[in-house]
Amino acid sequence: MTLPLRERRRQQTARDIQIVTLEMAQQHGLENITTDEIASAAGISTRTFFNYYSNKEAAAIGAPPPFQEENVEALREGTGSLATDLKLFLDNHMEVMADDETIMKLVGNVIRTNEKARGILEGFLIMERRELTECLNHRVKNRQTAVALAHFCTGTIGQTIFLWEHDQNLSLGAALDKVWTGQMEAAKLLVI
Amino acid sequence: MTLPLRERRRQQTARDIQIVTLEMAQQHGLENITTDEIASAAGISTRTFFNYYSNKEAAAIGAPPPFQEENVEALREGTGSLATDLKLFLDNHMEVMADDETIMKLVGNVIRTNEKARGILEGFLIMERRELTECLNHRVKNRQTAVALAHFCTGTIGQTIFLWEHDQNLSLGAALDKVWTGQMEAAKLLVI
DNA sequence: GAAAACATTGCACACTATGCAAGGATTGCG
DNA sequence: CGCAATCCTTGCATAGTGTGCAATGTTTTC
Numbered sequence: 001m002t003l004p005l006r007e008r009r010r011q012q013t014a015r016d017i018q019i020v021t022l023e024m025a026q027q028h029g030l031e032n033i034t035t036d037e038i039a040s041a042a043g044i045s046t047r048t049f050f051n052y053y054s055n056k057e058a059a060a061i062g063a064p065p066p067f068q069e070e071n072v073e074a075l076r077e078g079t080g081s082l083a084t085d086l087k088l089f090l091d092n093h094m095e096v097m098a099d100d101e102t103i104m105k106l107v108g109n110v111i112r113t114n115e116k117a118r119g120i121l122e123g124f125l126i127m128e129r130r131e132l133t134e135c136l137n138h139r140v141k142n143r144q145t146a147v148a149l150a151h152f153c154t155g156t157i158g159q160t161i162f163l164w165e166h167d168q169n170l171s172l173g174a175a176l177d178k179v180w181t182g183q184m185e186a187a188k189l190l191v192i
Numbered sequence: 193m194t195l196p197l198r199e200r201r202r203q204q205t206a207r208d209i210q211i212v213t214l215e216m217a218q219q220h221g222l223e224n225i226t227t228d229e230i231a232s233a234a235g236i237s238t239r240t241f242f243n244y245y246s247n248k249e250a251a252a253i254g255a256p257p258p259f260q261e262e263n264v265e266a267l268r269e270g271t272g273s274l275a276t277d278l279k280l281f282l283d284n285h286m287e288v289m290a291d292d293e294t295i296m297k298l299v300g301n302v303i304r305t306n307e308k309a310r311g312i313l314e315g316f317l318i319m320e321r322r323e324l325t326e327c328l329n330h331r332v333k334n335r336q337t338a339v340a341l342a343h344f345c346t347g348t349i350g351q352t353i354f355l356w357e358h359d360q361n362l363s364l365g366a367a368l369d370k371v372w373t374g375q376m377e378a379a380k381l382l383v384i
Numbered sequence: 385g386a387a388a389a390c391a392t393t394g395c396a397c398a399c400t401a402t403g404c405a406a407g408g409a410t411t412g413c414g
Numbered sequence: 415c416g417c418a419a420t421c422c423t424t425g426c427a428t429a430g431t432g433t434g435c436a437a438t439g440t441t442t443t444c
Contacts, residue, residue: 081384082381082382082384083381083382083383083384086382114311115308115311115312115314115315116307116308116311117311118310118311118314118315119306119307119308119309119310119311119312119314120307120311122307122310122311122314123307123310140377140378140381142374142377143374144351144355144370144371144373144374144377145374145377145378145381147351147374148347148351148371148374148375148377148378149378149381149382151347151350151351152347152378152382155340155343155344155347158343159336159339159340159343163336178336179336179340181336182334182335182336182337182339182340183340183382184382184383185332185334185336185337185340186332186337186340186341186344187379187382187383188383189274189275189332189337189341190274190275190278190341190344190375190376190379191275191376191379191380191383192273192274192275
């Protein structure tokens with residue numbers, strides 16, 4: 001709650017830069033705006049921009065919301081069927097992400113056209129997969145199975161966001177339900 | 193077989209550049225070498241380098257081997273169980289990839305430390321997923337299920353390469369078998 | 385309130401990437 | 415063959431990216 005002033009300011013500036021970047025990217029395309037322009041729109045020097053983000057793609061992506069400790073714990077210690085517990089985990093995480101719907105839409109546009117931005121996001125996904133693998137490795141002793149399930153999770157999240165971005169009528173939760181049905185169907189087809 | 197001279201030269205130069213780039217990256221790290229250095233090591237001008245690749249990361253990645261038409265066709269028209277046909281498809285594709293083992297190892301090193309390179313590779317993966325989705329959509333009518341299966345495939349390939357790169361004793365085929373077992377185990381756990 | 389820790393900025397500089405235009409090589413065709 | 419069209423390579427100019435460094439200012443700590 002009471003982060004020191006410096007820290008609060010830092011986070012505020014970081015977020016300001018991200019929002020300015022995304023808005024300008026939305027208007028003109030990320031390729032067509034310069035770090036100079038972003039910096040002056042954000043009211044800072046170009047040099048300071050690079051103190052916050054190492055490039056404009058990173059500024060556009062920002063930092064995705066981390067998994068909530070409680071949700072990870074619930075998944076690790078869960079006693080329901082794996083499918084039930086995973087779905088619950090994903091439902092909860094989607095609810096967290098729903099707080100950033102505006103940013104997500106804008107980030108989605110950037111991702112679609114910018115390779116470097118994709119790479120940065122992929123980096124975050126790799127870390128999330130690592131975290132999920134550790135977590136799931138408590139429930140399934142075989143590590144390769146845990147890895148597979150972690151991929152399954154991040155894949156589900158990715159497909160959900162994609163579907164949500166391309167279908168205006170779907171809420172994030174509804175998109176997840178639709179993707180989940182497809183995933184379960186796929187799993188069934190594979191074990192027949 | 194008998195591509196025109198110009199075309200053969202183009203492909204040869206493209207490959208030369210890639211190999212030179214990967215070797216230099218292996219020695220010094222991709223971040224620490226310049227396009228100037230790559231170009232002169234490859235015996236071309238800097239300007240020509242940029243006629244072949246739009247940046248050094250793209251030069252390092254090159255172009256991954258496409259799926260063989262015959263294998264895709266076999267998957268689309270297959271009559272075995274989905275798991276059997278998919279495994280066969282992946283086995284065949286891994287055999288194709290095995291031709292480029294040397295390059296894959298070097299690319300792997302680059303991917304691990306370079307975000308931009310990751311994004312470029314991810315771009316290729318997206319196209320592969322699209323192709324697989326179309327193909328699988330012939331076997332499973334529900335599109336979302338086809339998408340899920342396509343993710344499953346590219347995920348399997350990714351996990352396989354990762355495992356192969358980190359375990360010196362495993363051939364690509366053996367790594368695939370190990371990953372496949374994990375995937376099947378995961379699918380079973382999900383449908384219980 | 386003084387010292388340590390950290391933030392912002394300007395400046396210099398190496399590197400990246402593209403447009404353009406000149407000159408060379410390859411191809412296709414009569 | 416030999417000429418025209420096409421494509422390739424290159425140098426040059428130029429806009430933009432990203433970092434090290436040092437000066438100056440602000441926040442934190444005690």
